[in-house]
Amino acid sequence: MDPRMVRFLKKHHVLTLATSVGETPYCANLFYAWLEAEQAFVFTSSLSTKHASDALIRPKVAASVVLESKTVGKLQGIQITGTLYRPQGQLLSRAKKRYLIRFPYAAVAELELWILEAEWMKMTDNTLGFGKKLIWQREIPSIIR
Numbered sequence: 001m002d003p004r005m006v007r008f009l010k011k012h013h014v015l016t017l018a019t020s021v022g023e024t025p026y027c028a029n030l031f032y033a034w035l036e037a038e039q040a041f042v043f044t045s046s047l048s049t050k051h052a053s054d055a056l057i058r059p060k061v062a063a064s065v066v067l068e069s070k071t072v073g074k075l076q077g078i079q080i081t082g083t084l085y086r087p088q089g090q091l092l093s094r095a096k097k098r099y100l101i102r103f104p105y106a107a108v109a110e111l112e113l114w115i116l117e118a119e120w121m122k123m124t125d126n127t128l129g130f131g132k133k134l135i136w137q138r139e140i141p142s143i144i145r
Helices: 003-011 050-057 089-101 104-108
Strands: 016-019 024-033 033-035 040-044 060-067 077-087 112-127 133-137
Touching: 003 033, 003 050, 003 077, 003 112, 003 133, 024 040, 024 050, 024 089, 033 060, 033 089, 040 089, 050 060, 089 104
Parallel strands: none
Antiparallel strands: 016 024, 016 060, 033 040, 040 112, 060 077, 077 112, 112 133
């Protein structure tokens, strides 16, 4: 993965997640932590939310992380496709540790962690030139689940 994409993902903390079941699309904004070794995002969300219940039915999702700016030359964002699942075992421990490092105040909350395993990402980065795109795709199937 291009290091510019990694730097961008580490710098930001809100992901817009898009789910869809049947004819009903839905999106939610979530605080995330980036798991670099796993090329995945970790976030917490109750099973009672629409996006979590959607993910149990249809785990293939899309997402985005963006830098909003009135200056066109500063616009950056990443579009993501991937699969959502609940982490277990060692991955659950790593994900929880990483999430709490990023959001220490969450230590007092009941965390229902989810992983968005990225399969494809496209970064638009106007700081590199108008409309400049960086593409990344997972080369091998996941072995982290």
